[in-house]
Amino acid sequence: MPRGKPSKGKCSYCGSEIAKSGATKRLSACPKRQAIIEEAERRKAKSETLHHLRVQDAWHSEFWLDLEARGSGTLKDLDHYLRRIWLECCGHMSRFSVGGWRGHEIPKKRRISEVFERGVELTHIYDFGTSSETLIKAVGEREGPPTTTRPIALMARNLMPEPNCIDCEQPAVWLCMECLTEEEQWGVLCSEHAQAHPHDNYGEPIRLVNSPRLGMCGYEGPGEPPY
Ligand SMILES: [Zn+2]
Ligand SMILES: [Zn+2]
C-alpha cells in the first residue's frame, strides 16, 4: 500500500492513538494495561518471561505490531499469528531466520525464550514466490504471569493507512488489481471512482485492508487478529 500519513497506531488496552516511535513508552504507562497486569498477578498464574516483540513489514514499515509473547510459546505460535493477522492467502510455506533471506533458518519448534534475547531480530518469510518479509525484533521483556491464556497478546497495531483516491482527494477504500498488475500503479479508489473505473480484467476492485500483503498473490484480507 502506498505510504500515507505518519505511522500512527492504537493501544489495544485503552484504544488511544500512539505514535510508532513512542509505543513502548506509552504501553508501559497505560493505566488500562497496568490494571490487566495487576489482575493477572492477583490470579497467581505461573510467572514466566514475557517478550515484547516489535513486528514490521520489511518494505512497508507503516505496517507494525507490538506483541507480548510468552517465553514458553514457540515460533509456530508466532507464525500462526502472523498468517492470521497479515499474511495467509493460500497456505504457502514460511520460515524464520536470523540474518535475513540467506540467513540461518530457525526451526518453528523453538521456544520464544530460546530465540528472542533482547536486541535479536528475526526475519519471517511467507511464500517463497511472491514473498512477504516480516522483521521481528525483541525490544524488551518482563517477568510475570501472562495477561491472557493465549501464547501472544496484541498490545498495539498500526492504524489502517488511508491513501487518497487516484482520481480525487477522497480517502480510498478500494484497490484495482489491473492497475497494480498491468501498470504497476497503486490504483486506490474511493467508492464513487471505483464504480466508474474502466478496468475489469482482474475482476472488481478489492477492499483495502490493514495488511502489508494486500495485492500480493491471492491475498484479500480480512487482516484481522486471530485473538
Ligand atoms: Zn493504552
Ligand atoms: Zn497465495
Ligand SMILES: [Zn+2]
Ligand atoms: Zn475518488
Ligand SMILES: [Zn+2]
Ligand atoms: Zn485500474
